[in-house]
Amino acid sequence: MNASLRSPASPAPAIVGTLAVRRFGAGRPLVLLHGGSGSFTHWAANIDRLARRFEVVALDLPGYGDAPRPAGRDPEAYVAALADDLAAALADEGPFGLVGFSFGGTLAAALAGRLPAGKLTALTLLGPGGFGVPEGRRLPVVPTPSAAQDPEGHRAAVAQNLGAFMMSRVPPAADPVVDLHSANIARQRFDSRVISLADRLVGDLARVECPLQVIWGTKDQLCVPSVAHRAGLVRAVRPNAEIHLVPGAGHWVQYEAPDAVCALIETFHDQAFSNQVPS
Template sequence: MRNSTKWICFGQPSVSWWSYPFSCTGSPPSRPWIRSKCPRVIRFDPDFGYPENTSPQKLRLPSVLTIQFSITEVRNRARNWQTIQNQKDRKEAKMNADPLNLNYRRWGSGKPLIVVHGLFGSAVNWQSIGLRLSQDWTVFALDLRNHGDSPSSADFSYDALVQDLQGFMEQQHIEKAILLGHSLGGKIVMAFADRFPEKAERLIILDIAPRPYPGGHREILKAMIDLDLSRMKSRKEALDALAGSIPALATRQFLLKNLVRGADGRYRWKINLAAIYPHLDELSQGPQLKNQYPNFALFISGSESEYITEEDTGLIRRYYPNARIVIIDGAGHWLHADAQEQTVEAITGFLRSTS
């Protein structure tokens, strides 16, 4: 195993240390000389053996010999290494920016209507509503990356999710579509429409507002990760094992739609939990909107859900001046499951009245 990465810093504070997501022995801000004098941090190869108790001008090779570098040499070497790292970062960013080929289901004919599910969901969850809406529209229900039958990726950022949606529309030769999103899917749709308003004909947002949501399903995700699936002999065992962390039966039943049995007979999660968990903080912050959406938008909430509150209506109007807000009595966060009939009526009524 390679040594832990060491750090050195110099120059003006143009880049924060957390811009370089590499492992290290201790966080750079915990070291006083970095925190107070050198906000710019450069990573050195761990095999180069930079010790913590020497000055930034000294580098120790793995051999007994210690070489004293001048400030100029240190800067030149670090600049060269940083150039290489920047090239690598740009290459990785380009790779991450490429949209994935998302799995999807399609029903009907007419104007395109794209459905984007929420966290832990999939296209399958929208089959009943998709078939209902397909009488008047061509419905595309997507599997997000790391969900359903879509490919996995370590990048689960808003940028990547928005680019996937854009890429899907290009692949299907869709210039403009009605976009429907639930929960996280609603955030993705809002972020997409903010960046590409000309591609978003109308918006339908289910039970989410354009604001941060602290927590972001962290406990649910942790419970799923901690569940020892190797010991599960049946889906019922898994359902019961999650009860201590997730009391709501309906939520557990929904989550277990992601549980499948592999060729070896063992259960596994279809959703890529390991890729999603590191991005929870970003996802909980919500989309960073910059513009007002000029077209019609519909926000639907359940009366038993706290995801859209009375205080959120002003925020919604700020970014969506042509928004309508509908509250379905008795429905919770998964209102498309709790109140499918009322949800379909609200959607179709909105689309027909704004066509």
């Protein structure tokens, strides 16, 4: 088990449109977008630390966790509604940083191009999707039996699938991360793939003007043909992007390497904010 995995003391979420919004800590706002089949708990190993420096605004995206179901499956309608609801949630806030993981990274890049000038101080993407359908990718996922009918088989399958696409290893079936992921799966009511498997990330990043940071685990099994190939696509359109590869971590890089990832996010967003403040 990752020793940093503790459920942060969680306030009841505020429902803003189709978002469930939780706030932790104080300071400049830092908005966190989770990945597919997830919720704000994708950041369970990170919120406590980040909340020492920022006001962490951790969202359940439409159709996930405690958030309401979106009106439909149309990708552009989903992004447009998310942009409106995020603006409403942060209406009383100043400029903020945005961090998105996986599906949330795809969304963060799309949102960044829609925000008013000066509203976004910096953008961090962790293992983002949006590179199109990964031809030839084969992941050894297994069917997940019902938790009610076969609890042991359910836990074993969830653990196996975490190792197949989220992590660099298969966790023990008794690991609390299995409970976290199982709970997220049970509350998923939107198929993230209609957005995360679209070929849109590079085009969206071309419209983003704020500083950009992208982080991958070197063992991210979702990156086909490779992490280096995807990093090259980002550099082609954003040559000044700050790109980091975290050794030994899988797709869920902020869970497997929380200290390294939090340090990268803190340093990058502090520097980006400092560069915007007139001397």
